[in-house]
Amino acid sequence: xxxxxxxxxxxxxxDMYGSVVDELNSIGTGFDVKRYTVPGIKDxxxxxxxxxxxxxxxxxxxxxxxxxxxxxxxxxxxxxxxxNVELKHNVHVxxxxxxxxxxDNDRELGRLADNRSREHAVNAYDLxxxxxxxxxxxxxxxxEGHPDAEPIR
Amino acid sequence: xxxxxxxxxxxxxxDMYGSVVDELNSIGTGFDVKRYTVPGIKDxxxxxxxxxxxxxxxxxxxxxxxxxxxxxxxxxxxxxxxxNVELKHNVHVxxxxxxxxxxDNDRELGRLADNRSREHAVNAYDLxxxxxxxxxxxxxxxxEGHPDAEPIR
Amino acid sequence: xxxxxxxxxxxxxxDMYGSVVDELNSIGTGFDVKRYTVPGIKDxxxxxxxxxxxxxxxxxxxxxxxxxxxxxxxxxxxxxxxxNVELKHNVHVxxxxxxxxxxDNDRELGRLADNRSREHAVNAYDLxxxxxxxxxxxxxxxxEGHPDAEPIR
Amino acid sequence: xxxxxxxxxxxxxxDMYGSVVDELNSIGTGFDVKRYTVPGIKDxxxxxxxxxxxxxxxxxxxxxxxxxxxxxxxxxxxxxxxxNVELKHNVHVxxxxxxxxxxDNDRELGRLADNRSREHAVNAYDLxxxxxxxxxxxxxxxxEGHPDAEPIR
Amino acid sequence: xxxxxxxxxxxxxxDMYGSVVDELNSIGTGFDVKRYTVPGIKDxxxxxxxxxxxxxxxxxxxxxxxxxxxxxxxxxxxxxxxxNVELKHNVHVxxxxxxxxxxDNDRELGRLADNRSREHAVNAYDLxxxxxxxxxxxxxxxxEGHPDAEPIR
Numbered sequence: 135x136x137x138x139x140x141x142x143x144x145x146x147x148x149d150m151y152g153s154v155v156d157e158l159n160s161i162g163t164g165f166d167v168k169r170y171t172v173p174g175i176k177d178x179x180x181x182x183x184x185x186x187x188x189x190x191x192x193x194x195x196x197x198x199x200x201x202x203x204x205x206x207x208x209x210x211x212x213x214x215x216x217x218n219v220e221l222k223h224n225v226h227v228x229x230x231x232x233x234x235x236x237x238d239n240d241r242e243l244g245r246l247a248d249n250r251s252r253e254h255a256v257n258a259y260d261l262x263x264x265x266x267x268x269x270x271x272x273x274x275x276x277x278e279g280h281p282d283a284e285p286i287r
Numbered sequence: 288x289x290x291x292x293x294x295x296x297x298x299x300x301x302d303m304y305g306s307v308v309d310e311l312n313s314i315g316t317g318f319d320v321k322r323y324t325v326p327g328i329k330d331x332x333x334x335x336x337x338x339x340x341x342x343x344x345x346x347x348x349x350x351x352x353x354x355x356x357x358x359x360x361x362x363x364x365x366x367x368x369x370x371n372v373e374l375k376h377n378v379h380v381x382x383x384x385x386x387x388x389x390x391d392n393d394r395e396l397g398r399l400a401d402n403r404s405r406e407h408a409v410n411a412y413d414l415x416x417x418x419x420x421x422x423x424x425x426x427x428x429x430x431e432g433h434p435d436a437e438p439i440r
Numbered sequence: 441x442x443x444x445x446x447x448x449x450x451x452x453x454x455d456m457y458g459s460v461v462d463e464l465n466s467i468g469t470g471f472d473v474k475r476y477t478v479p480g481i482k483d484x485x486x487x488x489x490x491x492x493x494x495x496x497x498x499x500x501x502x503x504x505x506x507x508x509x510x511x512x513x514x515x516x517x518x519x520x521x522x523x524n525v526e527l528k529h530n531v532h533v534x535x536x537x538x539x540x541x542x543x544d545n546d547r548e549l550g551r552l553a554d555n556r557s558r559e560h561a562v563n564a565y566d567l568x569x570x571x572x573x574x575x576x577x578x579x580x581x582x583x584e585g586h587p588d589a590e591p592i593r
Numbered sequence: 594x595x596x597x598x599x600x601x602x603x604x605x606x607x608d609m610y611g612s613v614v615d616e617l618n619s620i621g622t623g624f625d626v627k628r629y630t631v632p633g634i635k636d637x638x639x640x641x642x643x644x645x646x647x648x649x650x651x652x653x654x655x656x657x658x659x660x661x662x663x664x665x666x667x668x669x670x671x672x673x674x675x676x677n678v679e680l681k682h683n684v685h686v687x688x689x690x691x692x693x694x695x696x697d698n699d700r701e702l703g704r705l706a707d708n709r710s711r712e713h714a715v716n717a718y719d720l721x722x723x724x725x726x727x728x729x730x731x732x733x734x735x736x737e738g739h740p741d742a743e744p745i746r
Numbered sequence: 747x748x749x750x751x752x753x754x755x756x757x758x759x760x761d762m763y764g765s766v767v768d769e770l771n772s773i774g775t776g777f778d779v780k781r782y783t784v785p786g787i788k789d790x791x792x793x794x795x796x797x798x799x800x801x802x803x804x805x806x807x808x809x810x811x812x813x814x815x816x817x818x819x820x821x822x823x824x825x826x827x828x829x830n831v832e833l834k835h836n837v838h839v840x841x842x843x844x845x846x847x848x849x850d851n852d853r854e855l856g857r858l859a860d861n862r863s864r865e866h867a868v869n870a871y872d873l874x875x876x877x878x879x880x881x882x883x884x885x886x887x888x889x890e891g892h893p894d895a896e897p898i899r
Contacts, residue, residue: 149426171421215370244439268477273455286550302732324727368676397745523827574783579761592856608885630880674829703898
């Protein structure tokens with residue numbers, strides 16, 4: 135039995151947590167889910183660390199950075215902090231960020247947030263339970279949220 | 288009984304400390320406040336660390352970066368140092384920065400500094416005493432200081 | 441007997457792992473290879489750390505960052521995390537990144553990915569087995585993937 | 594009795610050390626001064642660390658970054674390293690940098706370097722001996738080297 | 747007897763190692779030299795760490811970053827990693843980087859690489875054997891490779 139942590143924010147405009155949990159449950163079993171909600175993306179790193187301290191074997195960090203330059207900088211700070219936590223505890227942390235300017239309107243943005251969350255839920259499951267599946271897809275241009283890229287031979 | 292630390296600067300042009308304490312007292316009880324004042328935002332990280340060493344269960348770091356590129360860089364350095372301290376000690380640190388160019392005039396800037404300080408005081412209280420409240424607001428587009436964003440369904 | 445780790449991604453569009461292993465085998469013997477595949481370049485640092493934890497004496501981290509500004513930022517985050525892991529464990533980690541905008545078309549990109557992977561495989565072998573060879577080439581303008589530069593006397 | 598460390602560089606074009614010591618002596622007593630001179634601003638962090646290892650209770654790091662983009666980047670690297678040292682040892686480190694392009698001519702630059710050094714000497718003294726003074730000035734727009742900003746009520 | 751480490755790269759186009767050793771020998775005695783050659787500037791930090799692990803009392807890190815934006819980013823990553831190693835081990839690490847776009851042609855570039863290497867060799871010697879000399883030159887506008895700047899009184 136594994137424990138999957140999910141950290142999310144009140145800043146995000148879409149319930150990415152719902153998408154991740156729904157997808158995880160549709161893939162398989164063998165895991166519990168723990169959740170920790172914080173105000174913004176800069177708080178995700180400590181939320182992740184607390185989830186790891188609580189026994190999580192892998193954590194997904196969900197966030198939706200805004201479109202302004204200062205938001206980009208905050209996202210960068212948050213990303214690097216997530217990497218630090220991941221390496222400090224040697225536990226996989228999947229950053230699932232959807233930037234508000236990746237979509238032209240709210241409907242598209244919602245769909246992107248849902249898709250990316252679901253595809254990273256699959257990555258989480260693969261990292262924990264079926265690493266051979268990742269290995270078979272190595273170098274094949276997989277993308278999360280957007281269509282996959284073409285592999286080059 | 289919890290202890291909430293507040294680090295602030297002589298560089299800031301508004302008494303954000305006053306707003307935070309006033310708001311905290313209007314929300315509830317069960318906490319003490321400790322304060323540490325430093326010259327500028329780059330000194331906030333060590334102030335926070337000293338407050339944590341002094342027993343604080345959560346710290347708010349209050350600052351008002353200037354509008355120049357060099358000020359932005361200083362703010363970025365300060366932010367990353369705050370994240371480092373937070374992760375090192377596993378204690379929530381809420382960065383409450385008001386950038387001088389977020390407002391068109393001093394009156395607006397003062398109002399923004401007051402609002403943001405108060406909304407982060409609520410976040411601090413929620414993180415310490417009512418995490419379920421944060422979870423209920425996850426993915427709903429909460430903003431601090433500015434009007435909230437629209438949630439996407 | 442040395443162990444060479446190879447971390448790669450499902451995001452990459454070319455099988456750089458194949459090139460590295462093929463080249464390593466053509467150079468010499470005295471080593472085993474271990475592989476760890478992750479979704480994207482930001483996951484490479486922890487993959488490398490897990491490979492080191494698994495006994496690797498040197499690790500190659502293979503990735504193909506996309507062409508957008510956000511991809512460049514991700515690559516930068518990934519690079520710095522790789523450096524952190526390398527220094528933490530005192531084990532050589534060779535970053536082998538091929539940026540999608542380094543080539544004009546897929547065919548050229550594939551050739552560049554293959555060449556760079558192979559030349560870094562040689563670097564890996566040299567670092568482990570023949571450091572004197574590196575010393576003899578010091579200051580001579582060696583490049584990986586692109587033609588070498590002219591030495592200045 | 595406290596010990597105040599001062600790290601400075603041969604790269605700087607003004608004797609900021611002289612200004613700091615002169616100002617410190619004019620404020621009060623109760624401290625000794627130790628000095629460590631290095632080539633450039635990137636060497637300041639280790640100089641500070643060595644001063645802390647030598648028993649300093651607070652360190653001022655004095656530097657004058659050049660005006661080119663590469664100089665700005667070096668200054669940023671130096672600043673972040675100073676923050677790291679400060680947090681690692683939990684000792685206040687005051688960064689006193691004067692950027693060459695902050696002034697229009699050498700005379701102005703010299704005056705700015707002198708003023709900023711002196712005002713940070715006061716900050717150093719306050720942090721060590723009279724923290725209540727800093728607290729009274731919190732949120733009042735203090736600036737070092739340039740005229741203070743207007744407080745907002 | 748002190749040990750001076752020198753880390754250099756096969757990527758560099760000039761034999762900076764030769765310049766450093768020649769200059770060191772012309773200044774004085776009392777030291778041994780150890781060398782570690784790596785492929786590129788990103789590998790310098792671990793080379794330095796291995797030299798420190800091997801007993802070096804100070805290390806010079808020699809590199810020649812290319813002129814492209816990606817090269818600048820690599821140089822920045824390498825610089826920060828060098829600072830991390832320096833602070834972790836509390837041993838002076840002198841970064842001696844010559845950026846390819848600092849000179850107009852190869853001849854000038856070679857001369858710059860030679861000069862800068864030699865002037866940093868002097869810095870290395872001063873840090874180890876005659877710190878008073880550095881102190882006497884504090885605030886006097888010393889430059890390495892380029893002509894010194896004017897001191898301001």
